[in-house]
Amino acid sequence: MDLTPQQPPGAPGPEYSFDTDRPAPDASPPDSASLAEPPPPTMRTTLRRAAFGMVAGAVLVTGAVVAVPDDDNEAPPVAGPVSRAMSATAAGSPAALTDLTALIGDRQKWVGTHPSDADSWAVLGSAYVEVGRRAADPAYYTRAEQALKRSLDVRPGESGNTAAWVGLASLANARRDFVTAKKWGETVRKRSPKEWTVYPQLIDAYNGLGDQKSAITAVERFTELRAGVPALGRAAEMYRDRGWREDALATAQDAANRAKTPAEKAACLSRLGDLAWERGEPKEAVAQYGAALRVEKGHHPSLAGRARALAALGRTDEAVRDYQAALAKSPRPGYLLELGELYESQGLDGDSVGQYEKLRAALDRGTARGVDESLPLGRFEAAHGDAAAAVELLRAEWQRGHRSAAVADALGWALHRSGDSDGALEYARRAVDAGGQNASYAYHLGMVQRALGDYGSARRRLEGALRTNPKFSPLDAPLAQEALDALGEPPAGGPADMRPAPAPEPPAPAPQAPAPQVPAPQAPAPQAPAPQQQQPAPDGPAPGPAPAAGVAQPPVQPAPAPAAAAH
Numbered sequence: 001m002d003l004t005p006q007q008p009p010g011a012p013g014p015e016y017s018f019d020t021d022r023p024a025p026d027a028s029p030p031d032s033a034s035l036a037e038p039p040p041p042t043m044r045t046t047l048r049r050a051a052f053g054m055v056a057g058a059v060l061v062t063g064a065v066v067a068v069p070d071d072d073n074e075a076p077p078v079a080g081p082v083s084r085a086m087s088a089t090a091a092g093s094p095a096a097l098t099d100l101t102a103l104i105g106d107r108q109k110w111v112g113t114h115p116s117d118a119d120s121w122a123v124l125g126s127a128y129v130e131v132g133r134r135a136a137d138p139a140y141y142t143r144a145e146q147a148l149k150r151s152l153d154v155r156p157g158e159s160g161n162t163a164a165w166v167g168l169a170s171l172a173n174a175r176r177d178f179v180t181a182k183k184w185g186e187t188v189r190k191r192s193p194k195e196w197t198v199y200p201q202l203i204d205a206y207n208g209l210g211d212q213k214s215a216i217t218a219v220e221r222f223t224e225l226r227a228g229v230p231a232l233g234r235a236a237e238m239y240r241d242r243g244w245r246e247d248a249l250a251t252a253q254d255a256a257n258r259a260k261t262p263a264e265k266a267a268c269l270s271r272l273g274d275l276a277w278e279r280g281e282p283k284e285a286v287a288q289y290g291a292a293l294r295v296e297k298g299h300h301p302s303l304a305g306r307a308r309a310l311a312a313l314g315r316t317d318e319a320v321r322d323y324q325a326a327l328a329k330s331p332r333p334g335y336l337l338e339l340g341e342l343y344e345s346q347g348l349d350g351d352s353v354g355q356y357e358k359l360r361a362a363l364d365r366g367t368a369r370g371v372d373e374s375l376p377l378g379r380f381e382a383a384h385g386d387a388a389a390a391v392e393l394l395r396a397e398w399q400r401g402h403r404s405a406a407v408a409d410a411l412g413w414a415l416h417r418s419g420d421s422d423g424a425l426e427y428a429r430r431a432v433d434a435g436g437q438n439a440s441y442a443y444h445l446g447m448v449q450r451a452l453g454d455y456g457s458a459r460r461r462l463e464g465a466l467r468t469n470p471k472f473s474p475l476d477a478p479l480a481q482e483a484l485d486a487l488g489e490p491p492a493g494g495p496a497d498m499r500p501a502p503a504p505e506p507p508a509p510a511p512q513a514p515a516p517q518v519p520a521p522q523a524p525a526p527q528a529p530a531p532q533q534q535q536p537a538p539d540g541p542a543p544g545p546a547p548a549a550g551v552a553q554p555p556v557q558p559a560p561a562p563a564a565a566a567h
Contacts, residue, residue, distance in 0.1 A: 178208030210403035
C-alpha cells in the first residue's frame with residue numbers, strides 16, 4: 001500500500017462522510033507547503049505495497065497508530081506530515097496533532113478507493129481516537145468505532161487483525177469504559193503476549209479499575225518489550241501513583257532527556273511540571289510548563305498546568321489567560337471546572353456560573369457520544385450542585401468496577417457532603433491509601449474525620465495536605481487552613497487517647513469465713529494500746545511481764561512499737 005502523502009485537505013471532521021473534503025471543525029488544516037508530494041513510487045514498489053498491504057498495524061500508547069515498515073530494503077519516505085506521524089507512532093511516541101490530521105486525510109482517501117484494506121481502516125480508526133482525545137471532541141469516537149468495526153469486518157481479529165482490537169481497547173479507554181478496554185486488551189495479550197502496543201491500553205484500563213497490581217505488572221512488561229521514552233513515562237506515572245516521588249522525578253527527567261521529537265519532548269516536560277505542582281513547587285512547575293510550550297506551542301496540557309500554578313502564585317490574570325487558551329485547544333471538563341473554581345475564589349460568581357454551565361453542556365455532549373462522564377459530573381455535583389445525585393452516580397460507577405483512587409475520593413466526598421460522613425470514611429481512606437501523596441484526597445479525608453469527631457486524625461490529614469501542596473485548590477486550600485485553625489493546637493502532653501491508662505487498684509481481699517468471732521472494730525489491733533502508752537496510769541507502770549529479781553527497772557518509756565515504726 002502506498003503511504004506517500006497525497007496532499008489531502010484538512011482531515012474531515014466527525015460530522016462529515018468519509019468522502020468529504022471539508023476541514024475538521026477542531027483541527028487546523030495542515031500547511032499545504034509542508035505536504036509537497038515526493039516523486040511517485042516505481043511500479044514495482046506500488047505493486048509490492050498493494051500485494052502485501054504492509055501498512056500500520058497497531059495503536060500507540062496514547063491511542064494513535066503504529067506503522068509497520070513495509071520493507072527493510074525500501075528507501076525511507078520523504079519527510080512529510082503523514083510520514084512523521086507514521087514514524088512517531090511506530091516508535092511508540094505521540095505524533096503532532098497536525099501530522100495526525102494529515103494522516104487521517106491520507107487514509108480516508110486511500111480507503112475510499114481500497115475499501116478492503118483492513119490495516120488502513122485500523123489506522124484511520126485509531127487516529128480518530130487520538131484526535132478526539134486531544135481535542136476533547138467525543139464526536140470523533142463515533143467515527144473511530146465505525147472505522148475499527150469496518151476493519152474487523154474485512155479481516156477478523158482472530159485472523160491476525162490485532163491492530164483493530166487494540167484500537168477498540170484505546171477507544172474504550174477514551175470513553176472511560178475500562179471494563180471493555182480490559183476485555184479487548186487481555187484478548188490481544190493472550191493471543192500475542194509480545195504485542196507491545198496493547199500494554200499501554202492495559203495500563204490505562206487497570207488503573208481505571210483500581211487494579212494497581214495488574215497495572216504495575218503491565219508497566220513492567222511494557223518496559224521489557226519496548227524500552228524507551230514512552231516506557232519511562234509510564235514508569236514515572238506508576239511511581240507517582242505509589243507515592244515514590246523521588247523515583248518518579250528521576251525517571252521523568254530521564255525520559256525528558258531522551259526525548260527527540262517536539263511532541264515527545266513537550267509531553268515529558270509537561271509531566272515534570274505536573275510532578276512539581278503536586279509537590280507544592282508552583283514556580284518550578286511554571287518553568288517546566290513554559291519549557292514545554294516553547295517546544296510545542298499550544299500544548300494544552302501545559303497551558304492548563306501553567307494556569308494552575310500561576311493561580312497558586314497569585315498571578316490570576318495570567319492564569320485566566322492560560323486557561324482560556326487551553327480551552328480553545330481542548331474544552332475538557334477538567335479545565336472548565338478549574339477555571340470556574342478560580343472565578344468563584346475571586347468572588348466572580350457570574351463568570352463561575354457561566355463556566356459551570358459550559359461544563360454541564362460538555363458533559364452532556366460526551367454522554368450522548370457514549371462517554372462515561374460519571375466521575376467528572378459526580379465531582380462537580382458533590383462540590384457545587386446536588387450531592388445526593390453525585391452519590392447515586394458514583395455508587396453506580398463503583399458497582400461497575402471502576403474503583404480507582406479518583407472514584408473512591410469522589411464517592412467519599414459526595415457521601416460526606418450529603419451528610420453521611422460515616423459512610424464516607426471508608427472511601428476517603430481508600431483514596432488516600434491508593435492515591436499517592438495527593439493533597440486533595442488528604443484534605444477530603446481530614447474533613448470527614450473532623451465531622452466524625454476524630455480531631456487528632458483530622459489535624460494530621462489537614463496538616464499533611466497543606467504541607468504537600470499549600471495551594472492545591474483556590475477554593476479548598478483556604479478551607480483546609482480554616483478547619484485546621486479551628487481545631488487548634490493539640491493538647492499539652494499529646495492527645496488524651498495516647499496517654500497510658502493508670503494502673504488498676506488491686507481488689508480488696510475477700511473476708512475469711514472461719515473468723516466470724518473476731519469483731520470488725522478490733523481488726524487494727526496494733527493501734528489499740530497506743531493511748532495507754534501516751535498517758536501512763538498514775539498507780540505505776542503499764543502491766544507487763546514480772547521483772548527478774550535484782551534487775552533495776554528503767555523509767556517508764558513509750559511503747560516500743562511506735563519506736564520501731566519510726567525507724
